[in-house]
Amino acid sequence: MFKTIKKYYAAWLYKRAVRKAKKLAELFGMKYYVIHLGGSLKVVPKQTIKELIKRKRFRKGVTVEDIERHALFVTT
Template structure:
């Protein structure tokens, strides 16, 4: 029962994050990713991820492609 409630909450948060990402993508024209980071869903523009990888904010050897592959949703 607890697992069901957790799944429902995650599904609700995921839908909300996807909706936010698509709205922002339509508004700005940039590509947005929904990623699971630090225990929660984050909506992040791809440009920011490139910047963070360049500044070595992720583990050594991590590329933008690796993050894109692990993303839960990517806007067109």
């Protein structure tokens, strides 16, 4: 039963993050990603991803395209 509750909670968090990403993308006209970062789901704009790569937050050689490919959700 505990596993079922964890699944529903994870699904709820994912749906909430997707809604937030869509809302922000529509509001600001930027591309947003839902990614698993730091142990939780984060809604991050593409511009911030570029900054994080420049600051070496990700491993050497990681590009924006790699992150976009592994993102859980990408707005258009």
